[in-house]
Amino acid sequence: MRVLAAAILALGGVVGPGAGTLPAPTDLSVVGGGETAVLTWRQPPGERARAFRVYEGDVEITRNTTTSAQLTNLGFARTRTYTVTAVDGAGRESPHSAPISRWIGISGVPPTCPAAHPSGLVASGVTASAVTLTWTGNGDPGTNIVRGAPAGPISTDGSGVRVGGLSPATTYTFEVTHLPGCFGPMPPPLRVTVTTAPGVGGAPAPPTGAAVTAATDTTLALAWQPPAGGAARYAVYDAGRRVATTAGTSTVVRGLYHADHYTFQVAALDARGNESPAVAVGGSTAACQARPPRPAAVTATALSASSVRLSWVYDAAASGYTIYDGTGAAVGVSAGTSTVLSGLASATAYSLRVAATLAGECGRSGASAAVGVTTPPGPAGRATRPADLRMVSGDPLTGVVTLEWTQPPGGEPAVSYRVYRGAEVLATADTTRIALALPQATTQVLTVAAVDGRGLESAQSAPLTIRVPYLPPP
Known part of the structure; x- marks a missing residue:
């Protein structure tokens, strides 16, 4: 199977979604409005993903090596639906994530949230003094408040927490309330009841002064001060999942994604394993990769x-x-x-x-x-490269833009021109002026090439980046 995957990669292909071993990304969220938004997601624990692919419907629209993607040219007043897959080191894609749909409105107006709420609240890792609570997010970039812990409410933007400082053989009811981050109703809270294991009570006090002390594109270094009375060791959690244990007062969390924000919890444990309430510490990995991939x-x-x-x-x-x-x-x-x-x-x-x-x-x-x-054989002469490509007018009602350029003297005579958008020929023109109907509220990068009587092209003009005008709906 690895040989087959390698052969497909060598041909520029991929092993299709669902064929790999990585779990699908979770907790998709869209922040922004108008023509630009940011899509974020989380990757479940396990093998680290090499990259991610974002789909709108069945069409791949962008890729990234971190857990977010800039979405552009969205237009306005449209509902768009996205999914994300994770790609492993052999190029195999995970199954698609659960889809997220958002109505994208006018600039300055946040996306509308559907009437959704977190679901699937589960308790796990129950000990005599602590429990992990996890749930499935609703795609909204708001805040989750966990109530029921003796030390007071816990606030998180993730989909899991570690709750410590509990008493042995005691029943607790925890409630998770989502505070929407975009315009929409507040969903009802989730509840779960948990009974801690028997044991000897007396959890230690939490550590203090937790902070991020260093960051790279794949690591965050954490440090803290011991609690009064000390501790036998410390546990570090990410969304309720333990990612480090140490006897010292510092650790490095590895295998992270660049340009991403993480919020960890640090708890103190005594010699019997009793666990303190956790303290939160947040930080961001470096924005730039130390070793970015090559095309x-x-x-x-x-x-x-x-x-x-x-x-x-x-x-x-x-x-x-x-x-x-x-x-x-x-x-x-x-x-x-x-x-x-x-x-x-x-x-x-x-x-x-x-x-x-x-x-x-x-x-x-x-x-x-x-x-x-x-290149195949042909004449040597070429037309001169067009110059001064510019947009001279744009109609905000229709999206029709008028482009002009100049044709410098010399070279083979130009008999026509081709307007390019990347590798796509958008239009041909017989003169140095053309009107094009383009998608409104989008950014376009265009070039133009002169064509001589034998059908051979000049070098393309310098690229022109334009914003297609539009009139927002009332």
Whole structure:
């Protein structure tokens, strides 16, 4: 099975969703409104996921190596439904998460929450002094309040907590109330009744001064002060799951995802195993990966004597890509994971690599493996590269935008022009002006190439990024 998976990966494919061993992501949440939102999720414990894939319906719309994704070009006044899968080191996808649907409104108006509430409250890990409570989130980025603990209410944005400081052989009723983070009704609370195990009472006091002392892209270092009276050891929990035990007053939690916020609980334990109430400590991993992935599965196909189509896959968030030739010179840029390089020489072998410009000012990835392609024979001349591509008007009622550019003198005469969006030809024009109907309230990255009488293209213009105008509904 591993050999088959490796062979599929070498061909740029994947083993389909559900074929892998990773559990599906949980606790999806959408924050934002208007044309941009952030989708977040949690990955259950187990093998660390290499990457995540976000789907709208059956269509993959983005990937990332952490537990969030920026959603753009959403338009307005629409309901959108997303799922997420986790990908392991062999490229196998988990089953899809439970879907989340949100009505995306006008900028400044939060998404509307459905009439949902947390469910499946379960008690586990019951000892004489502590219990773990877990539940399934409702997709809303609000806060959960756990009541019933002797030390008072516990607030968390996660879907689990460790409750300590309990008495042996005692029955407790815990209540979890969700405070919505977006516009919607407050759901009814969840309740569970638990009886602690028999034992000798006298749990220690909680530690104090818990803080994050250092962070990398995959680790958080925690430290705290011992409680009065001391402790035999300490336990660290993430959403109610124990992630570390130590006799000292510090530890490092590993295997985390970059650019993510974590809230841990630290509890003190005595020699009999009695557990104190836990104290919360939160911190964020580094935003930038120390070793970001490289673009992979790069393919190159000659379209003509002057142009080549490139495509690739990339697991992390990127703001754009740069294409390099065999000498290391940049020969093109792309906003997405496919593009057309034009204005190339006829009957010429090219060795091309792709590097990603990482999101969040995190620099660039390493370049991909090289891919070779040879343009077919043809004439040597090319039209000059169009210049000064600009949007001169836009209709907010229809989304029709008018573009203009100039054609510098020299080279083969241009008889037409092709307007590109990545590798897609959006339109052709006979003059240096064109009107295009584009999706309203979206950002578009466009280029234009001149075409001579033999159908060969010039190099593409510098890219133009435009915001398609729109008139929000009343």
